Amino acid sequence: MTQNTAHHPAFTAVRSEFIEALNVTVEEYEHKVTGAKHFHIASDNDENVFLVGLKTVPTDSTGVAHILEHTVLCGSERFPVRDPFFMMIRRSLNTFMNAFTSSDWTAYPFASKNKKDFRNLLDVYLDAVFFSRLDPLDFAQEGHRVEFAEPTNPESELTYKGVVFNEMKGAMSSPTSVLWQAVTKYLCPSNTYHFNSGGEPSDIPDLSYDDLLAFYRKHYHPSNAVFMTFGDIPAQELQAEFESKVLSRFERLDDQVSVPNVKRYFSPLRVEEGYAADEAKEDGSHVVVGWLLGESTDLAQQFEAHLLSSVLLDNSASPLRRALENSELGSSPSPLCGLEDSNKEMSFMCGLEGVRREQSAQVEALILQTLEDIADNGVEQEMVDAMLHQLELSQREIGGDSYPYGLQLILTALSTAVHQGDVIAQLDLDPVIEQMRDKVAEPDYIPTLVRELLLNNAHRITLTLSPDEALEARRNQAEKDRLSKIKAGLNEEQTQHIIERSQALKTRQEQVDDMSLLPKVGLEDVPARLPEYDHEALEQSLPITFYPQGTNGLVYQQLVTELPALTEEETKLLPIYSYLMTEVGLGEQDYLAIQSLQAQVCGGLGASTSIRTELADKQQVHGYFVLSSKALVPNAAAMTELMAQTFNQVRFDEAGRIKELIAQRRARRERSITGQGHVLAMSAASAGMSGLAAQQEAWGGMTGIQELIALDDALRNDDQAMGELRDTLASIHEKLMGASKQVLLVAEPHYKEEVLAAITPAWDAVNNHAQASNFTLPAVEQTVKQAWVTATQVSFCAKSFKAVAGDHPDVAPLTVLAGFLRNGFLHRAIREQGGAYGGGATFDASAGAFRFFSYRDPRLLETLADFDASIEWLINSDHNYGALEEAILGVIGSMDKPGSPAGEAQSDFFLQLHNRSQAYRETLRANILAVTLEDLKRVAQLYLTQANENTAVVTSSAHKQLLADQGFDVCNL
Numbered sequence: 001m002t003q004n005t006a007h008h009p010a011f012t013a014v015r016s017e018f019i020e021a022l023n024v025t026v027e028e029y030e031h032k033v034t035g036a037k038h039f040h041i042a043s044d045n046d047e048n049v050f051l052v053g054l055k056t057v058p059t060d061s062t063g064v065a066h067i068l069e070h071t072v073l074c075g076s077e078r079f080p081v082r083d084p085f086f087m088m089i090r091r092s093l094n095t096f097m098n099a100f101t102s103s104d105w106t107a108y109p110f111a112s113k114n115k116k117d118f119r120n121l122l123d124v125y126l127d128a129v130f131f132s133r134l135d136p137l138d139f140a141q142e143g144h145r146v147e148f149a150e151p152t153n154p155e156s157e158l159t160y161k162g163v164v165f166n167e168m169k170g171a172m173s174s175p176t177s178v179l180w181q182a183v184t185k186y187l188c189p190s191n192t193y194h195f196n197s198g199g200e201p202s203d204i205p206d207l208s209y210d211d212l213l214a215f216y217r218k219h220y221h222p223s224n225a226v227f228m229t230f231g232d233i234p235a236q237e238l239q240a241e242f243e244s245k246v247l248s249r250f251e252r253l254d255d256q257v258s259v260p261n262v263k264r265y266f267s268p269l270r271v272e273e274g275y276a277a278d279e280a281k282e283d284g285s286h287v288v289v290g291w292l293l294g295e296s297t298d299l300a301q302q303f304e305a306h307l308l309s310s311v312l313l314d315n316s317a318s319p320l321r322r323a324l325e326n327s328e329l330g331s332s333p334s335p336l337c338g339l340e341d342s343n344k345e346m347s348f349m350c351g352l353e354g355v356r357r358e359q360s361a362q363v364e365a366l367i368l369q370t371l372e373d374i375a376d377n378g379v380e381q382e383m384v385d386a387m388l389h390q391l392e393l394s395q396r397e398i399g400g401d402s403y404p405y406g407l408q409l410i411l412t413a414l415s416t417a418v419h420q421g422d423v424i425a426q427l428d429l430d431p432v433i434e435q436m437r438d439k440v441a442e443p444d445y446i447p448t449l450v451r452e453l454l455l456n457n458a459h460r461i462t463l464t465l466s467p468d469e470a471l472e473a474r475r476n477q478a479e480k481d482r483l484s485k486i487k488a489g490l491n492e493e494q495t496q497h498i499i500e501r502s503q504a505l506k507t508r509q510e511q512v513d514d515m516s517l518l519p520k521v522g523l524e525d526v527p528a529r530l531p532e533y534d535h536e537a538l539e540q541s542l543p544i545t546f547y548p549q550g551t552n553g554l555v556y557q558q559l560v561t562e563l564p565a566l567t568e569e570e571t572k573l574l575p576i577y578s579y580l581m582t583e584v585g586l587g588e589q590d591y592l593a594i595q596s597l598q599a600q601v602c603g604g605l606g607a608s609t610s611i612r613t614e615l616a617d618k619q620q621v622h623g624y625f626v627l628s629s630k631a632l633v634p635n636a637a638a639m640t641e642l643m644a645q646t647f648n649q650v651r652f653d654e655a656g657r658i659k660e661l662i663a664q665r666r667a668r669r670e671r672s673i674t675g676q677g678h679v680l681a682m683s684a685a686s687a688g689m690s691g692l693a694a695q696q697e698a699w700g701g702m703t704g705i706q707e708l709i710a711l712d713d714a715l716r717n718d719d720q721a722m723g724e725l726r727d728t729l730a731s732i733h734e735k736l737m738g739a740s741k742q743v744l745l746v747a748e749p750h751y752k753e754e755v756l757a758a759i760t761p762a763w764d765a766v767n768n769h770a771q772a773s774n775f776t777l778p779a780v781e782q783t784v785k786q787a788w789v790t791a792t793q794v795s796f797c798a799k800s801f802k803a804v805a806g807d808h809p810d811v812a813p814l815t816v817l818a819g820f821l822r823n824g825f826l827h828r829a830i831r832e833q834g835g836a837y838g839g840g841a842t843f844d845a846s847a848g849a850f851r852f853f854s855y856r857d858p859r860l861l862e863t864l865a866d867f868d869a870s871i872e873w874l875i876n877s878d879h880n881y882g883a884l885e886e887a888i889l890g891v892i893g894s895m896d897k898p899g900s901p902a903g904e905a906q907s908d909f910f911l912q913l914h915n916r917s918q919a920y921r922e923t924l925r926a927n928i929l930a931v932t933l934e935d936l937k938r939v940a941q942l943y944l945t946q947a948n949e950n951t952a953v954v955t956s957s958a959h960k961q962l963l964a965d966q967g968f969d970v971c972n973l
Contacts, residue, residue, distance in 0.1 A: 007029055007236050007239060008239035008240050008242075008243055010031060010032055010033070010239065010248070011029040011030065011243075012029065012030050012032055013027070013029055014028040014029060015027075015424070016028070017428065019424075019427055019428040021395055021396050021429070021430050022396075022428075022552075023043070023552065024041050024043045024409070024427075025041075025042040026040070026424045026427055027041075027042060029239070031222065031242075031247055033251065034222035034223050035222075036223065036227060036242075036247060038242070039226065039229075039410075039413065039423050040228075040235040040238065041228075041229070041406065041409055042235070043230060043231055043232065045405065046231065046232055047231060047400075047405070048232065048233050049111040049410060050109065050111075050118070050122055050229050050238075051108065051110075051227075051229075051411075052125065052129055053226045053228065053414050053417065053418055054105060054226075055105055055259075055419075056104065056219045056257075057259055058195050058197050058215075060206070061195045061199060061200040062199055062204055062206050063143070063196070063199015064199075064212060065106055065197050065215070065219075066164055066197060067142060067207065068212055068215060068219075068220075069100075069101045069106050070099075070164055071135075071139050071143065072128055073085035073128055074132075074134075074135065075133045076132050077127060077131035078127045078131070079124055079517055080133060081514065082138075082508060082513050083513070083832075084518060086827060088518060090823050090889065091515075091518060091886060092121060093526070093889060093893045093896070094111065094112045094117065095111045095898060096111040097109075103184070103192065103193050103342070104418070105414065105415070105418045107411075108128070109407055109410070109411075113898065114521060114525060116525060117525070119241070120518075120520065122238075122241055123519060124519070130222070130246045130250075132220070134212065134213060136209050137504060137505050140501060141509070141832055142164055143204065144161070144165045144207070145501065146159070146160060146205075147161050147501075147502050148498065148499065148502070151499065151502040151506070152502070152503070154498075157483070157487075159483065161835045162835060163835060164204065165205075166835050166857070167198075168196075168200070168201050170674060170793065170855075170856030171198060171856075172201060172793070173793045174671065175275045178465065179275075179286050179335070179336055181196050181200075182271075182273045183290050183336065183347075184343075186290075187347055188262050188292070188345075189262070189263070190262055191259055191261070191262055192259055193262075202475070202478065202479070205482075218255070221250065223253035223256070224256070226414075226418060227242060228410045230406030230407070230410055231406055259419070261295075261344070262459075264292070264458070268461065269461045270360075270461070271461060271463050272463070272465075273463065273464075273465050274466055274471050275465055275468065275471070276467075276469075276471040276475070276791060276793075277467035277471075278469065278790070278791045280467045280468060280469045281467055282357075283330075283331070283354050283356050284467035285353075285355045285357045285360065285464055285465060285467070286334060286351065286353045286355065286463075286466075287351045287352055287353075287462065287463070288336050288351035288465075289368075289460065289463075290347055291349075291453070293345065293346040293347060293453055293457075295346070296341045296342070296343065296344060296345065296346050296416070296419070296421070297344070297420065297421025297422070299421070299426060300435075302341055303429075303432050304449055305341065307436060309339035309348060311446055312374070313333075313338055313350065314387060314390065315595040316592065317591075317595035317596040320367070320371070322592070324350065324367075326660070327366055329352055329355055329359050329362055330354045330355040331353060332664035332667045333353075334352055334353050335353070335667075335668075335671060336349045337351070338350075342415045343415070351367070351463075354663070354667065355464075357466045360464040375451050381443070382596065384440045385440070386600040387599065388433060388440065389599070390603070391433060392429075392433055393554070393630075395429045396553055396554060396632070397630070397900075398900055398902075399900050400899055401899045409427060413426045472791075506833065509828055509832045523885055523889065526892050526929070530918065530921055530922060530925065532918060533547060533905055533908045535548075535908075540764075541763065541768055542741050542763045542766060543742040544743045544745055545742065545909060547905035547908070547909065548749035549748070549902060549904070549905050550748060551747060553632060553633055554603075554630055554633070554902070555630065555631055555633055555636045555745070555751070555755055556628070556629075556746040556902040556905075557630070557640065557743065557745055557746075558627065559626070559627040559647060559743055560610075560626050560744055561624060561626075561627075561736050561739050561740070562624060562625075562771050562774070563611070563623035563625055563736075563775035564736070564738070564739045564771070566732065566775060570731060570732045571695065572707070573728050573732065575699050575704075576662070576665075576711070577733070578609060579665060580652065581607045581627070582604075584657055587645065587649035587651070598642065600638075601635045605627065605629045605642070605643065606627075606629070607626065608628070609624065610910050611624075611775070612846060613690065615916075616806060616807070617806070618689075618805040618806060618846065618848050619690055619691055619779035619780075623775040624910075624913065627647060629642070630902070633754065633755065636754075636759055637759065637762065640758065640763065643762070644762045644765050644766050647766055648765065652725075652726045652729045652733075655726075658715075658722070658725070659722070662708070663712055669708055670709075673702075673705070673790055673954065677856075678853040678854065680701055680788070682800065682952075683696060683700065683701035684697055684702055684703075684784065684786050684788065684952035684954075685784055685799060685849075685851065686844065686849040686950065687701065687703075687780075688781065688782040688783055688802075688950055689780070689781070689800065689802055689847045689848060689849045690780060690781075690848065691778055691779050692777055692846065693780070693847040694780040695777050705973060706973055737767070738769050739769060739771060740768065741768050743763060744906065746901075783950055784800075784952060786953075786969045787954075787960075787968040787969070788952070788954045788971050788973065789956065789959065789960055789971070789973075790954065790956070791956070794857055795857045795859070795953055795956070796853070796855060797853065797854045797863045797953045798852060798854075798952050799851070799864060799949060800849045800950045800951075801943055801945070801950070802943070803939070806848075809927065810942075812924060812928045812930070812931055813938070813939045814943070815843045815845065815928060816888055816891055816935075816936065817874075817939060818840070818841040818842050818850070819886075819887035819888075819890040820874070821852075822841055823886055823887060823890075824870075824879070825869070826866070826867075826870050829866040829870070830854050830857070830863055834854070834858070834859050834862065835858050836856055836857035836858065836863065837855050837857075838856070839855060839863070840852075840853060841853070841870075852867040852870075860953060874937065875937055879933050884931070884932070888929060888931060892928065895928075953968070957972075
């Protein structure tokens, strides 16, 4: 149906449709002159979202689209300041601000709940994208440049600098990134996906400033753009802004940017590549088989591919995943298992990691043989129905915990919009799900898809990616040789130019811009109060707390058990217990039956712990064990029965399954280091602050990864280890069975009685007990100076200073101080001048730890010195109120960031449970709003002292000796 929606005269209304499952109206418009598209998702949600997407199609791996994304945000026609993007983060109450480069589009999104703020950001983003200054010095800073190691000494070595250059060195240290680039390189030999859109570090220096300008002129034009918005601001208002600020100044561009389809192979290809590793483990190879499928804009094809991928790989009972998990050929399924549908043509991949290189052909044979079996024998109908059920569940769920919900919807449709597909159909999946219901009723439907999409598809590659311990050295040598050659060829004028550019860049980085050019919100725009959430306590055999929230037909449930006293060994294995509990068998049924059952009745089960320090004493903790699930309302009873059964009848006797799960967890955690290095470094630096900080590092930090490797090795090589592990898991379980329990329930208010009637019988079968003992952790207070070395081309640095915690009045100024140091000093010193991808400071009020960090950093000791320099700068300089206001705004903005309806309720419940009452939170908020510049200097002088200092870094093994000489305790994984 098409309604007549109000729109701006410069636009034509194409169509509009109400989507019941999402409770939104999607409106499509086209700009009459330029042809720019505008999709507006009208909702009564007050968190408004804007995104402009451009089709960007690189023809090499110099990272032009990525470097442009960075440089575009460094100043524009109406806002000629050096860094409007990072400045606006500080002058705004945004709930999201970023920019992304994908393989064939670049997007600039933001979100805000404040209308004035939304308009401010819209002004800055529109001007940045379409009227960017692209200063050559910004290209040198964000992209790449050569500099002398001592910037004014032409005798010193030449080095490469640049934020994107270092970011991609960090990104390409991850074997998963190398794997993904290699697979797409061979799957797409003839179009843009063949290249690394982020940039290969060895190719980035080939990009010239003129190439950047030419790419900008062609790709950053409204004829090549799609505007996407979400929220309660009408389309007409938004279009008036688009027209007056941007579109009225452009004509239509005839030369359309497009991505041709790949030329198809007539027979499969086998290829081999290497990735950098500290040691070339015999079983360190990845083997991935990949196929190129149809176009992602064809919704019927996209859905079939999604369904097939889910049936094959969704959970451990899915036939292809099961074959991979149970295979002795590798340690766990590849991180690249599944469907990739964000490119113009979709691809499907699967494989194993932890493989011996010479067994690559056997992995390929295993995958093809499994697919042949499915094509010959089919799969159980209930498995196919369960996957349709999962698609419906994910279609209805209102997200918003990691990204704003409106942005999630926009990103779902972005690729389709960029490639001129049907955006409304992409968002309104109910009709497609209905069509699929009829199709899947045919027993040979899945076997036919397996044959058509995979077995009879000759455009297939098998990639073997093996560890190469000499690769890093060869790469570094090639970079050195290239720089020596450049240096040898420099004449006096060129040498002078390099020195002068370094100086000019330094001057530009240190100049103080006129901030008044940029719009801002002030403290007067901050909402006065925190939202309160209705809930009621229902007395049952297990007490139930019910939160009525708009969850769009879903029910969320958590069984919350007080953690009892545990032994040291039990405490150590608590995360393993949580991880295994929802992945193994129950009662008489094995894990395969339970995995199938989970997919049929709910959106999966998860187990975790919620442990917080007491406000009055950071060495005292309170903890809960949480079993969670979600389901559509008609499945509430079945979900609850499964949760109760999981809690009452979990079995830890499936040794093969447990070994497989531990191996998978190890592989995942080892992979996470290059993406999460700053978090791991901060965790290590703070481990001496309290019992909980030490325990969190032992669970989730580098020590935790080391422990997991040891456990995995023991289970492989020591027959006794499995028995000991099972005994400890059983004893944790027994203690939890005897503890005090309650239930958290979130659903829409009109379903309350129906849901309560459905869930009560199942919970009656779970015994509740008075709490006999409480979980505790030994107090910890010690100094840390630690370095972890691993395979990475960049470093992650952290310092942590011991400070106060809980409800101490200094918590507020310490929290503001973190943002103040980042805005005023650290961002410039660590990112702009130091070339790291990021850096800053945060305050952790539960550990009482003030923490500095850097991310993907080419430097090491210099960055640690910059952390100290920021404290000197704070204490010895005069500062203005505007900078303080910005830091306070940043803190309040992050405190007020909305989550999903269910996430908000769950968060409120646990805050109350851990005694972080509404009154406590409002007092903290008021204290933060009242912080003065004197407070900042006072707490810095009081707490950020050498006596309170702890340091940790995650870096490459090349720095071992340097760090040992500096007195670091050097640890290997």
